[in-house]
Amino acid sequence: xxxxxxxxLGKPVAITLPRCYDGEAEALCALLDAGAPxxxxxxxxxxxxxxxxxxxxxxxxxxxxxxxxLHHDAALARRYxxxxxxxxxGALREWLRQHPDKRHATAQGASAPDVQKTQTQQTQQGNDTxxxxxxxxxxxxxxxxxxxxxxxxxxxxxLFDSVSKPGYLAGIDPADACRRLRRRxxxxxxxxxxxxxxxxPVSGSGSRIIALGGITPDNISVARAAAFDGAxxxxxxxxxxxxxxxPQPDPKNSDRTPSPGNRPxxxxxxxxxxxxxxxxxLSNYQRLTRRWQAAGGTLQFISDGDPAAAEAFLQGGGRWxxxxxxxxxxxxxxxxxxxxxxxxxxxxxxxxxxxxxxLAKAIGADGVHLGQNDTPPDEARIILGRQAIIGCTANTFAxxxxxxxxxxxxxxxxxxxxxxxxxNLSPILGEEGYRRILRQMARAGIRLPVAAIGGITEEDVPQxxxxxxxxxxxxxxxxxxxEIAAATARFxxxxxxxxxxxxx
Ligand SMILES: Cc1ncc(COP(=O)(O)OP(=O)(O)O)c(N)n1
Ligand SMILES: Cc1nc(C(=O)O)sc1CCOP(=O)(O)O
Ligand SMILES: [Mg+2]
Numbered sequence: 001x002x003x004x005x006x007x008x009l010g011k012p013v014a015i016t017l018p019r020c021y022d023g024e025a026e027a028l029c030a031l032l033d034a035g036a037p038x039x040x041x042x043x044x045x046x047x048x049x050x051x052x053x054x055x056x057x058x059x060x061x062x063x064x065x066x067x068x069x070l071h072h073d074a075a076l077a078r079r080y081x082x083x084x085x086x087x088x089x090g091a092l093r094e095w096l097r098q099h100p101d102k103r104h105a106t107a108q109g110a111s112a113p114d115v116q117k118t119q120t121q122q123t124q125q126g127n128d129t130x131x132x133x134x135x136x137x138x139x140x141x142x143x144x145x146x147x148x149x150x151x152x153x154x155x156x157x158x159l160f161d162s163v164s165k166p167g168y169l170a171g172i173d174p175a176d177a178c179r180r181l182r183r184r185x186x187x188x189x190x191x192x193x194x195x196x197x198x199x200x201p202v203s204g205s206g207s208r209i210i211a212l213g214g215i216t217p218d219n220i221s222v223a224r225a226a227a228f229d230g231a232x233x234x235x236x237x238x239x240x241x242x243x244x245x246x247p248q249p250d251p252k253n254s255d256r257t258p259s260p261g262n263r264p265x266x267x268x269x270x271x272x273x274x275x276x277x278x279x280x281x282l283s284n285y286q287r288l289t290r291r292w293q294a295a296g297g298t299l300q301f302i303s304d305g306d307p308a309a310a311e312a313f314l315q316g317g318g319r320w321x322x323x324x325x326x327x328x329x330x331x332x333x334x335x336x337x338x339x340x341x342x343x344x345x346x347x348x349x350x351x352x353x354x355x356x357x358x359l360a361k362a363i364g365a366d367g368v369h370l371g372q373n374d375t376p377p378d379e380a381r382i383i384l385g386r387q388a389i390i391g392c393t394a395n396t397f398a399x400x401x402x403x404x405x406x407x408x409x410x411x412x413x414x415x416x417x418x419x420x421x422x423x424n425l426s427p428i429l430g431e432e433g434y435r436r437i438l439r440q441m442a443r444a445g446i447r448l449p450v451a452a453i454g455g456i457t458e459e460d461v462p463q464x465x466x467x468x469x470x471x472x473x474x475x476x477x478x479x480x481x482x483e484i485a486a487a488t489a490r491f492x493x494x495x496x497x498x499x500x501x502x503x504x
Contacts, residue, residue: 005152008224008229012233012288012289013037013039013230014031014040014233014237014285015039015212015233015234020043020051021275022275023275023277023278024054024276026276027278027281027282029058029062031237034285034289038068040084041054041055041070048076055076055080059080059081066083068083074087083132084132084152086134086136086155087134088137092136093150095134133152134150135152137157141180144209152208153230155210156177157172157212158214159172161213164238170213170214172211174222174225177227178226182227182496209228209229211226212231214235215231217236217284217287217291220288221291221295221410221448224292224296224470225295226499231292237284237285239280290367290390293409294391294409295410296320297471298496299318299471299472299492299495300352300474301321302421302474303323304324304475305332305340313484314344314349315485315488316485316489318488319348319349321349321351322352323337323354323363324354326354334359334362338364341364352368352389352391354369355371357370357380357384360384367391368380369392369412370408372395377390377406378407381406392406392408392411392412393413395414395426400446400448408448410451411450415428415453416428416429416454421455434467438468442504450468450469451473452467453473456473458490458494461495465495466498
């Protein structure tokens with residue numbers, strides 16, 4: 001199967017643990033089935049024979065080898081038809097020197113999909129033109145800027161204190177990353193060179209930067225808010241311990257189902273295991289994915305069910321629709337919901353349904369948005385399952401503190417100003433209210449993505465984004481726009497250009 005990489009990546013990159021484990025090939029296949037765009041096979045602590053055995057098992061299990069990237073061993077990657085190799089700077093330069101005719105196609109202007117297609121076709125033909133996807137590790141912006149032109153993407157680390165390497169502390173400041181990256185309007189898939197910020201002199205066309213190091217479900221939203229092109233995760237994928245801010249959910253209906261048989265003895269690092277726990281791994285990955293996706297919903301269109309308006313929003317580059325049809329019977333909402341879901345799928349966009357998780361389920365939507373008087377988020381999670389995105393409305397920090405204890409994935413915080421779109425409006429927050437609440441969140445270490453909502457216009461966007469919200473949700477400013485697609489494109493640009501990260 002030929003699976004191109006689209007940036008920003010829709011789901012996290014998974015990286016293996018350093019040793020090999022029983023059940024690992026099965027777990028990697030499950031992560032690929034769950035939509036992992038790329039899995040990095042990084043095995044510094046495993047003998048070469050074990051790594052090769054793992055690749056053999058994966059190939060025999062029918063895994064999509066083009067979505068695997070092997071660290072350091074280009075010859076082994078080539079032998080097993082892996083889609084990518086990950087090389088340190090010296091090895092990368094040496095590989096490029098030895099393959100002058102196979103210089104990275106993306107660096108020469110082709111798109112990532114072209115790179116993969118060529119590689120797959122060549123592997124199938126068995127000839128000598130293996131052209132893998134190239135990636136490299138960087139630990140500073142200077143290194144990232146040097147390596148990015150040479151390869152498809154760079155991993156930049158450590159963004160946070162490592163989960164899997166105790167004592168390996170954060171070295172990349174997310175707020176600085178946001179300043180460097182925010183002018184790239186990636187959500188609309190514009191070519192990168194036009195949008196490279198002056199502070200980061202990356203000159204390669206198509207070179208991307210993926211955040212790495214200490215990423216968990218609780219902080220992955222920060223990597224997305226900083227406009228990284230992806231997030232790569234090690235410890236938080238493989239851990240059998242709860243990494244959430246809230247209480248560990250009930251295993252019967254939880255977000256995560258740790259299997260007691262695989263629990264490490266108390267006091268051992270959570271990644272120090274002998275066998276991969278498939279259920280926990282998948283559950284971890286789904287949770288990371290929801291949070292990454294929720295943080296990517298920087299422009300949310302609250303649709304009253306008009307398919308033409310929804311389609312114009314999608315044509316303008318919008319990728320997140322919320323279906324909010326007040327006073328319409330359930331059958332009407334389901335019918336319109338299915339119609340708009342089909343549109344969203346054509347544009348690779350997400351559809352969230354307002355108020356009712358059962359309607360969201362009947363429609364087959366990606367999630368639900370719940371108000372203070374709607375179904376509680378943990379009940380909605382039981383109805384919708386671990387992959388569903390759940391948003392909750394808040395008007396105060398106390399609401400947010402409560403929501404953070406649940407399995408919700410993002411917050412709709414409002415109203416920014418007076419609006420006629422919603423009855424029984426909560427007290428207006430204005431800029432001052434947003435700044436206060438976002439600061440309280442930062443101090444409390446709550447990093448759920450926040451969408452600002454309520455009467456927001458184009459002129460408001462710089463001011464609202466400067467408060468530190470992740471994005472904005474709009475009804476009237478989109479549905480009443482003369483040219484919805486053009487208005488959507490303008491809003492998207494504005495949101496991307498004014499991202500900020502609030503530090504405590
Ligand atoms: C993103 C977002 N934020 C807040 C709301 C409001 O939800 P709720 O409080 O349930 O009010 P209604 O939308 O049901 O009138 C929202 N829908 N979306
Ligand atoms: C649905 C909704 N919820 C709000 C809240 O404050 O919780 S304000 C709002 C209305 C958003 O539409 P418009 O962009 O037209 O004002
Ligand atoms: Mg509601």
